[in-house]
Amino acid sequence: MTRLDDQTLTETGLAPEGRGRVLLIGCGALAREVLDLTAANGWDHLDLHCLPAILHNHPEKIPAAVEAAVTARRGDYAEVFVLYADCGTGGLLQATCARLGVGMLEGPHCYSFFEGNAVFAGRDEMTAFYLTDFLVRQFDAFVTRPLGLDRHPQLRDMYFGNYTKLVYQAQTDDPDLTEKARACAAFLKLDFERRFTGYGDLEVALKHL
Incomplete structure (x- = not known):
């Protein structure tokens, strides 16, 4: 996973081959998995910004932490995507992401999307x-x-x-x-x-x- 310098990002917002760069704002508990996937697939247009994994134990703090990260860093990217499911926020994270105009993972929590939301729901x-x-x-x-x-x-x-x-x-x-x-x-x-x-x-x- 690579990152263009800030000047290049500001001027073009584009990765090599013309792809828009995407910022992933994710739970620190997913860092290793995301890095493994991006390396294995050559997804060098994706940059990862992790929030503390301990928020897993304090879900009420997740929406505000995500909003702060999106607000601080979205200007350098063509797209921002949030690597959290609802994760115990009771719908508040989804509402925050909708207000900010950014996508997020589907599902109630990581146990569901790791198994596959459709399988887990059954x-x-x-x-x-x-x-x-x-x-x-x-x-x-x-x-x-x-x-x-x-x-x-x-x-x-x-x-x-x-x-x-x-x-x-x-x-x-x-x-x-x-x-x-x-x-x-x-x-x-x-x-x-x-x-x-x-x-x-x-x-x-x-x-x-």
């Missing part, structure tokens, strides 16, 4: 707890410590007592991540299921850009 998994590659890597930072399970393991039943299984949606075929996900399931006392989803509708959306 499942009845109210008692499933989901992890992606990113959340497996960052399980302690995003689950164990924020919920206090490292200090108060008895809280596990309060948080996860109504879940029956942990579903690991694997973007990559990594045996080490699979074993770590299996250990996360054991830590939470949940059954374990691995699904290789690849990049799902994230890849579809980027192809359209």
Whole structure:
């Protein structure tokens, strides 16, 4: 993924071969996947600006953070696209993007668009707890410590007592991540299921850009 200098962007707004440059404003939890996709496909007209992944734990802050990033950087690009689904904002992010005139990912959350929104919508998994590659890597930072399970393991039943299984949606075929996900399931006392989803509708959306 490359970026033209600011003067060239301001004057032309165009990438090589005449393509308009696109700014992706995304959740930091998607950074590795987006970089892998752009590198594999040669999408050098796409630039990525990531917001802190910890917003995953504070969805009420996502719309304002996205709006600030769009406002600050859209002048240098032909198009801006937001790499968030609703992600717990209760429709507020969609309303913000509509007001700003920018597109965003479809679906309720990353677990849905990684599996494919149509496939995910057909499942009845109210008692499933989901992890992606990113959340497996960052399980302690995003689950164990924020919920206090490292200090108060008895809280596990309060948080996860109504879940029956942990579903690991694997973007990559990594045996080490699979074993770590299996250990996360054991830590939470949940059954374990691995699904290789690849990049799902994230890849579809980027192809359209």
